[in-house]
Amino acid sequence: MTGPSVFPLSLRRALRERERQLIAVYLAGIGLLCLALAVGPVRERVLYRAKLLTAYWDDRWTRRLEQGEKLVAQKRYAEAANYLAALDREFPARDVRHARDKERTRLLMALGQCYTELKKRKLATETYQRLVAFDPKNWENNYAYAQAASKLRPNWAMPKDARDQYLAVLKINPNHLPSVGGYITYLGEKGDFTELNAAFESYLDALLLQRVTIKVSNIGADFVLPVDGRFHDVEVPLPQLGTWSGELSLSTHGYSIEIQRVALGAPQVVGRPGSTRREVWSGGTPWQVDSLTPRSATLYQSHIKSPGGTLHLPLESRPEPISTVYLHLRLIKPVDFQTWDALGAPMVKRSFQNRLNYGGLDSVKARIIVPDSTE
């Protein structure tokens, strides 16, 4: 028995009248679809469209996060906190392996910042703890937590969770100067000068290998040098033969440098006796510098706030080619004045003095450029 149809009579009549055409169109459609999916290039194009659509739909999380960050940038913290908290509940990345893990980090950072600005200490702490737990090997998370904990300190002293977070940073990135400074500030406030001296020496001893770029008449080569405040002999074979025209330049990519000697080696010539290694600089005229401050003819300081800089040494023109560059130099870790000798709590310098450890003080001074109050 046939029940009443849901379609109006006129529609059914129209369907019946055009049923042949509809069937034909339908079958043609199916056929075309099959054909499209069977023919590789066509299918690829069709499914690529599907991919773009899917990707756009999936990128809604990014768009929402950016909206929240915009609110934070506009300092609408309360509104932003509500918005980001809601997003946080739905956000798909729950594990650091997720493709949107960096966005989740941004989300929690922004949310933590909102709570910090709103002086919601408990919520801020919880948020940063989740951030650290989400990616415990990202030192920036620990540092953000430490900064927030310092900012939201309940009394004048730096809280222990800030110290713990600075230590967590230093465990995986012992060359992070702001965290060294933060930890040293904590120790200075506490008056633990032994530990403070050790912390600073650990910073100086921590392995930091830095790529240095050398160029001789546009032939460039890289070498990696420990940034440890100690002199090293460096022998750099050039990938192609250089010439004596132009200049020799050194880029330290942000570290202060002291150079004592530079020599250039000429290659041998087949069948001809002799080879030359010519010293071209040993502390005479200062180098020309970009974004570096000369402290002496040999010592050039990079600035923490504007790292970078290159040294240039003009070369006298000579006929023979250059195959090898020999250097005697050191790279120096940055130290800011706040960490070295800030007013208020005793920092590195006074800590050594308080322990009457002048030998230790001289030793660390020999490995750094002692900052002045402008640093």
Next chain:
Amino acid sequence: MTTLQPTGPAPDLHPLPPAGQPPAVALPQASSRLNARWRSLRLRHVLVYTTPVVGLLLYLVGASVNDYLRYRQFDDFWSVTAEVDQFFVARARGLLNGIRSLPLDHQLNPEAPDAGIVRLAVRPAVWDSIHGDPMQNWGKWFTGALARENSLLKVEMRKRGDNSVHWLTAKHSFTIKTEQRALFKNHQTLGLSVKDVLSAFIANRMASEVGILAPSTYVAPVFLNQRFYGVFRLNETVDENFLRANLRLPGNLFRGDAAERGDAYRNQNRNLFENAYIWERAAKSQRSNASATASLVALLTGSNATSLEEHLHLMSLMDRQKVARMIAYLLVMGDPYHMDGVHNQFWYEDPWSMILEPIPWDVRLLDLGRPPRPVNPFLKEFLRDPFAVDEVMQNVRSLVEEDHILERSEKLTRDVYDRYRPYFEYDRLRAGLIPDVGSPEAVVPLLEGNVRLLKEWMGDARMGFHAEPAPGGALVLDFEARGRVGAELLSLELVGVHQGGARLYADRNLNGVLDSGDSLLPTTGQPSPSGGRLTLRIPEALYAGWDTHQFGLHPGRQQYRFFLLTSGATSIRPELRNRVTGHPVEPEAWAAGTVVAPATGWNPWRFPIRKAVVHRLSGRVRLSENLEIPPGDTLLIAPGTTIRMDPDVSLLVRGRMVARGTARDSITFEQAVPGRPWGTVALQGHGADSSHVEYARFLGGGGIILHEVEYTGSVSLHYVSHVLFDHVEVARNVRSDDAFHAYHATFAMRHCLFHDTNADAMDLDYANGEISNCRIIHAGNDGFDLMTSNPRIFNNYIEGDDDKGVSVGEGSNPFIFNNYITKCLRGIEVKDGSEPVILNNYLVGNIVGIRQRQKNVRYAHGGWGKVINTVVENNRQDFVSDDNSRLTVLGLKPGQRPDSAISASTAKPEELAWLYRHYGVQPTGGGLGLLPGWASVEPIPVLDSASFEDDFGEYADGWVGSGGVERVIKRNRNLVISIGQGLGVATRRVDWDLTGDQGRHTVVFEIAARDLESAAITLVSDSGRITRPLQPAEDLSQYRFEAIDLPPAHYREIQITGTTKPGFSHVERNTGLVDFRNSRIDLHSYRLFRVPGEAVVAGGVEAPPRAASTP
């Protein structure tokens, strides 16, 4: 109100022809039928009929989009390069292949008798919760079980893998971990990987096949809850268990895997060779010298060396030969790349030498001719060393010559594929939906191509050459190594000149001119048809340099200059030989005046060369600072010398030490400041091999940490062989663990005296040799402490040790013979998988005579002593054993207690001829306890043997059960033969042709049986059968040696038969309950010897069987 419409076919709208006229056109019949059908077709029918097609298309598109969305959850290489189309194709292919896989499905049997099959049982809900969502439950362990024949082994499981390939398909990678006391085929933790199963198996397995320290790897079909889950590659986790299994003491194991998603260190330099703080330690050294990262920092600094001194320091951190071997293996696999600067780095730091050893990890099988990237910074720096390059190519030659490695890897590939063919084929049909498991057709050609290419490399010893007269009369000879391998300069053909007076200098100081810094090469001259020939007495090696700065490894440049002082030569032709193949090398012309391009490696002539020195000590010597003897040097200490050593001062000998005192003029090492110990006298490294110490006294040492190596003995041997100590006294050490410590050493210690030691008198770790006729009195801890060591300990007197007289631990198999042990806490303690032979000893007056137990859970077993003709009496307890230990004795009667059995296990010397002669002993007299006399003779070898290890290999090593045998399986170091009902027989084919062999042949079975009415061992030969009845016992902790003398014949088969007790039950001793368990025979081993003497007469041989040898 609705109006019913007619539902019949639509009226024919074609106009009919006028009456009486035929149709204008006669339609073909088929066409009209089609037309009629078309007319009768209704839309709803079309919709219904096309539903499967539409549904299929919707499914394929929808599922593909969904797959893509799953991939988008990750952002590694596989995810970001994913396309919807690839999933569409994979799903479509999967649908088609699903039909083809149906016949295979029946061959995938979880109950198949194959020791390699892994059967996992996990609660489905737990499994779904873990693996349903690829983003959930990372790092979370969940409980499952490994099914074995009739038992379950509890395991923990979790997801594993460093990229999305491991997690996104229907087949996931995971890790399984057993409990510590119950290992699975000798492993506690195994990773199950879905990626590149067959090729990765071959690539990684070949590492251990060519003698490189590498984790074990296997291929296994895995069943999950009785359903086939896939073929996996199983690989051992690199941890402390791995180190111990590979004869390494626990030390720092540095792990660099910063690329692993979720374990990455963000916002840092991710180059492992520039950042020490993104490394972890997979195992930690527990020695007191353990420095967290000092070696690692040195490795990183050295890998970025900017001077030769730094490079030499890097090379001093490792064994160049071992690293070169590893690189050669990587080249054969075509993949010196995947152990790169961001992941797959494992380095073991040996605490006893502080040498770093790389461990290959996740090596792939690639085409060596298509390098995907440059090698890592360490390899770049290592390969700047011309000696290292040379060593690599020498190792390549040893690997590829005569295609040994190719044949072995091809056999491995085909064997594993054939063994698991249905499983592989089933998985290959699913390729696309799961990662491809690979096939021999893909693996073998790659290996063949790599070997072919490496052979080309071996032949590439191109050498540029030019000779030019220079001012001053000398000829400048310039060579440039341009190939993959170096050459040797053998001679110079001097055309137009007589060879007399010609001199050849090498420009060693590399300044390009002949001066006093250059060395004169020893040569001899001969006349030749064209003039003369100047032959180098020692061929001069002209090493090659490699260029590592591009993708892959390329031939580089290395230049050498010589000066020839001669006159009148019109031309010079050098004779060169390929350093690897030995073939002659024809030099290429090098144009005069060419500017020499920078070398691509360190010039070998810059490397320091040290001449050997002999150091002598005599008279009264006071050492106020450490004395170190470098490798190659010799230290001679004269008889009568007294060396007074300041506190903590040590003598570290890396060269050979000869300290031969006499009975009247002994050599003495003593404290310069009484009461304050000196450090150690240490022989370190194989440079100290064959050192000899005689009539010497070592008094008051204390151990020391030197160059970050801990020397726990006042006398220490580390990595040294063939050292002799004779008439040596070691006493009154303080502070240090051991008076004498040997690590990876072989030595002989004869007529020595140890007394009043601080702790252990002699501590042997992975050490072998002989300790004989020594006296150990009042050791502060053990007299002998053995770890994975197999020394011969005989004729010693051990008294009053505060702990064990002899502690046999951690897989040691020493021969303990004719010793007197008294007044110790324990006479002999046997632990942790150790199987000592304890023969003709006398243990009396100890608190415990013999104790057996499991102490270290990493070894999974207790002790297993073979106690023969040993008296254990008048101890407070003669014998103590735990449930994990076993005991083998002779003459044990059923039901006899082990402690009474030990002393009662008397065997006549002639019964034990095989045993004595195997250990090189010829007794004169015999019986229980100490032998009245014996002589040392040549040990007899084992002609054939078998022992059993529960592994991924054969199920029962060729043993087949029949009759009432329910199963034959390897378990707990035994072949377990379970008999369910009646007579059961287990057989194994052998091929022992003893007809033409002189002497007496004895086959010895170490065997136990329980719950049997009767049992027997039968040897079947062409001439008949020999049967030895067995006496079953009540439990399986007591084993016996059953020695059967074999008359000359050709033996074909071993049969072990057993008849069950009626009723199949056993009354459990403790509970009195009936225990329905199978009767069982456990065979631990068999060995066939040829013992010198008269052959056994074939009188007891039965007639040959007429039918098949097995019932």
